[in-house]
Amino acid sequence: MKNSSAVIKRKNPKMTASKKLFIIIFGLPTFLLYFYISILPMLKSIRTSFYDWSGYSSDMTFLGFDNYKEILSDTIFLKAMVNDLTIIFWKEILITVLALLFALAVTRFKLKKPEVAFIRFLFYIPDILSIIVISTVWLFIFNPNVGLLNGVLQALHLDFLIPVNGWLTGGTLMPSIIFIAVWSGIGYFMIVLIAAINDVPKELYESAEIDGAGQWRQLIYVTIPNIWSQIRFVMVTILFSSISSNMTLIMPLTNGGPDNASMVMGLYAYTVGVDPAVSRVGYANAAAVILMIISFTVSFVFNHLLAKKDDK
Amino acid sequence: MYRKKANKKIGRSVGSAFARTGLRIFLLLWSITILLPIVWLVYSSFKDNREFYASPWTLPSELRFENYVSAWDSANISAYFLNSIILVVGTLFLFTLLVTTTSYILAKYKTFFTKIFKVFYFFAMMIPSSLLLVPLYFQFYELNLTNNLFVLMVIYAVQGIPLPIFLLSEFMANIDDAFIEAATIDGASEFVIFSRVVLPFVKPILFFLCLGNIMGTWNEYVTALTFLKDEALYTVPIGISYLVNQMNYRVEFGSLFAALVMAMIPILILYAIFQKQILNGMGTSDGLKG
Numbered sequence: 110m111k112n113s114s115a116v117i118k119r120k121n122p123k124m125t126a127s128k129k130l131f132i133i134i135f136g137l138p139t140f141l142l143y144f145y146i147s148i149l150p151m152l153k154s155i156r157t158s159f160y161d162w163s164g165y166s167s168d169m170t171f172l173g174f175d176n177y178k179e180i181l182s183d184t185i186f187l188k189a190m191v192n193d194l195t196i197i198f199w200k201e202i203l204i205t206v207l208a209l210l211f212a213l214a215v216t217r218f219k220l221k222k223p224e225v226a227f228i229r230f231l232f233y234i235p236d237i238l239s240i241i242v243i244s245t246v247w248l249f250i251f252n253p254n255v256g257l258l259n260g261v262l263q264a265l266h267l268d269f270l271i272p273v274n275g276w277l278t279g280g281t282l283m284p285s286i287i288f289i290a291v292w293s294g295i296g297y298f299m300i301v302l303i304a305a306i307n308d309v310p311k312e313l314y315e316s317a318e319i320d321g322a323g324q325w326r327q328l329i330y331v332t333i334p335n336i337w338s339q340i341r342f343v344m345v346t347i348l349f350s351s352i353s354s355n356m357t358l359i360m361p362l363t364n365g366g367p368d369n370a371s372m373v374m375g376l377y378a379y380t381v382g383v384d385p386a387v388s389r390v391g392y393a394n395a396a397a398v399i400l401m402i403i404s405f406t407v408s409f410v411f412n413h414l415l416a417k418k419d420d421k
Numbered sequence: 422m423y424r425k426k427a428n429k430k431i432g433r434s435v436g437s438a439f440a441r442t443g444l445r446i447f448l449l450l451w452s453i454t455i456l457l458p459i460v461w462l463v464y465s466s467f468k469d470n471r472e473f474y475a476s477p478w479t480l481p482s483e484l485r486f487e488n489y490v491s492a493w494d495s496a497n498i499s500a501y502f503l504n505s506i507i508l509v510v511g512t513l514f515l516f517t518l519l520v521t522t523t524s525y526i527l528a529k530y531k532t533f534f535t536k537i538f539k540v541f542y543f544f545a546m547m548i549p550s551s552l553l554l555v556p557l558y559f560q561f562y563e564l565n566l567t568n569n570l571f572v573l574m575v576i577y578a579v580q581g582i583p584l585p586i587f588l589l590s591e592f593m594a595n596i597d598d599a600f601i602e603a604a605t606i607d608g609a610s611e612f613v614i615f616s617r618v619v620l621p622f623v624k625p626i627l628f629f630l631c632l633g634n635i636m637g638t639w640n641e642y643v644t645a646l647t648f649l650k651d652e653a654l655y656t657v658p659i660g661i662s663y664l665v666n667q668m669n670y671r672v673e674f675g676s677l678f679a680a681l682v683m684a685m686i687p688i689l690i691l692y693a694i695f696q697k698q699i700l701n702g703m704g705t706s707d708g709l710k711g
Contacts, residue, residue, distance in 0.1 A: 131611045132530055135522040136538055139582070142519070146579040147548055150556035157556070164559045211451075214444055228448060230696060231455055233703075237692050239640035241658040242681055245665055246458050252477075255674065257461050260477035292454060297703055304704025324437055342707045353551040357643050361662055375551060382555035383647060390555060397552045404549060 151401075154394040164382065164390035176395035186396060189365075189372040196287055196373070197351045203291045204298060205343055211295065212302035217324070217332065229303070236296035244361040247289050251276035278367050286371055290358055298343045305339035306332060341415045349408045352400055374400055459685075466678035473674045488675035489683070496673075498680050500653065501660035505639060508574055508656060512638045513631060515578035520585045520630065525615050527586065528593035529601065539590075545583040551643060558647050568651045576648075577638050585630045588706060592623045629702030632695055636688055657684045 158177070161170040180186050211232055215225050235243065250257045253275040262270055272281045313331050322330065333340070356375030359365060365372035365380065378400060382393030461478065466488055468481040492498050527539050557576070558567060566572045596619060604614045620627070642658040649659055661684055664677050692699060 128530070128611065132526050132532065132534065135526045135615075136535065139519045139523045139579075140538060140541075142575070142579045143542075143545065143582060146557070146576055147545065147550065147553065150553040150560055151548065153560065154553060154556040164555075164562070207451075210444075211448070214448060218441055218444060220441075220445075224445075224448075228452070229700060231452055233700065234455055234459070234689075234692070237636055237640075237688050237699075238685060239642060239658050239688075241640075241642045241661050242684055245661060245677075245681055246462055248665075249678075250458060250461075255473045255477045257458070257478050264478065300700055300703040301707050304701075324440075339707060349547070349549075353549045356551055360643060360646075361665075378552065379555060379643075383558060390559060393555050397555065400552055401549065405547065408547075 154397050157391045158395035158398050160391040161389075162391040163388045165385075165388060169391075172391070176392050177399070180392065180396050180399060185369050185372055186374065186377055188369060189374045189377045192283070192371060193352065193355055193373045193375075195283060196290055196355050197348060199287045200290055200294060200347050200351060201344060203287075204294050204347055205340065207291070208295050208298035208302055208343060209340070211299045212306055213328070213332070215299075215303050216306040217328070229300075232299055233296040235293040238293075240293075240357050241361050243289070243293050244358065247285075248277075248362065251285060277363055278370070282363075282367075282371055286359065286362065289362070290355070293358070294347070294354070298346075301339055301343065302336060305336040309335040341412065344415060345408055345412045348411055349404060352404050462678055462685075463682055466675060466682050468675050468678075470672065470674055485675060488673075488679040491673070492676040492679040492683065496660075496664055496676055496680060497652075497655075498657070498660060498683055501655050501657045502683075504570060504654055505656040508570055508577070509635055509638045511571070511574040512577040513634055515574060516581065516585075516634045517627070517631060519578060520582050520589055521620065521627065522615075523582070524586050524589035524593055525619055527590040528596075529598075529619070542583045542586050546587060548583075550580045554644060554647055561648070567648050568654060569648070570654055573645060573648055576644060577641065578634075581634065581637065584706075585634075589623060589626060589630065592626045593619060596622045625698070626702065629698050632691065632699055633702075636691065639688060 157169070159172060159174070161172050161176075162168070211228065214220060215228055220228075249255065253259060256276075258276065259271050262268060272279065276282075276285050309332060313335065314327055317327050317331050352373075352375050355373040356379060359371055359373055360376055360379075363371045365376050374396065378393045378396035381387050381396065382390045464480055465473070465477075467484045467486070468488075469485060472479070472481060523538065523542075526535050527542075561567050561569075561572055600618055600622075601614055604618050609617070640658060641656075642662070645656050645659050646662065649655055652663070655663060661677075661680055664680055668677065
């Protein structure tokens, strides 16, 4: 502390009282607000996860690790964990591959200018729409009575593809959800990868071409190594954001149903906490704490693994 | 040898033409999955229930604008719009104030506290706010402040600041100190330097961050759903989910679709006008450059 202030004095001799006041005015209220809105709830969720607490009263009973033990043997939570992992697995593969493909199409495939402009404009649209608009529209597309999908399939005489009990149930439930998650999740990553590919120096491609490398080899030996850090960003961001985005997508779509078949962990923790019929806030917070630990650890490990590959 | 090379080149260009055609077909199919739902939503919003049940994908027999009138008036979308606009304006004001001020001191004042703040906001970027919704809700429930647009405004403005602070302070740090020193010699106060010298330099990125904030607030669903229980305070997304839930009792597909179209329009207009700023800003928002 003494050292650092000495350095500052040398660097910036006019660190006057008014400047210090200025820093406090500009920084402290924001920090306190952020602490109150984001850090305090996190600390509270950790503390209350050791209690039996309804949230609506001040009665709290200390339980130790009982909430944690119960949540890890809760069949709905375990089912939700499997669902989360399934969705994340397919999102990782499909979003990364499709975002890269679309970015390559825009930058490297020598499509016509209007085509490129059209793709860039259109493919980003699912990202700017509200999740409630997206889910309601897809609910109607999948609707068994008035839905667009069944109507189109009937018009094409492909009736045999229509599931008898509807799309958002049984064997078509998870694939439908995964499709919507991928569909609505590509835009941003495509834009990031387009920017990354455009930043690769043109000379690298020229010299690769002189060496006789075709488009495919240019992709493997020039494009991908040069945008590896952005691909890593895409994969880690999908992993990190999915616990939340799975919850916000499924809540308006199926709300975890039918019969918890599409339940995900974030939604379960939310429902158990907020639903007045259940209202086990301590239990919900134990689930949330487990989720935070999982997503921090997995992202950290994943980032580390991909970084190692980068060094080779 | 020469011939062999020429052949190989022909083979390659045929192959890539083939690949390009395949790619075009795939891109076209993917475009349809985005365009068709939107187009379907728009033209279906002019249908009546009988037409919906008769055939889900045919065009309406006439343009029933009364669906829009009924959504706007009797389904109360006008009130939801007003709430959403109040929320967007208030959040934007607070967000801009908080982000610009903190970014500035993080970028240009290297003191013990600003360094701590910097590390703090960097790690805060990783906090998944949707998992903190339950404790946050009960934190405000104790104060009896859950049914409150102003509280929601503060939550929106504050929760989203770490990444914008990270990006904006990077841009501010790149401003040449000579400009600031010159202004100081001219006798400008700290606040004048901030508002007249620093902010104009970061206008493009700040504008992008504000657009993102507007769209995010307009679209936000889960937090608003948790906090707002009073129908008079509903925002557009909550209003829509309310209409969808009501469908179990009384189905008016046309006006529900009209409501969805109206919820989309402001965002699509904003996107169409500022597409360049949004896409360019998004391209650099991974923070991996420089």
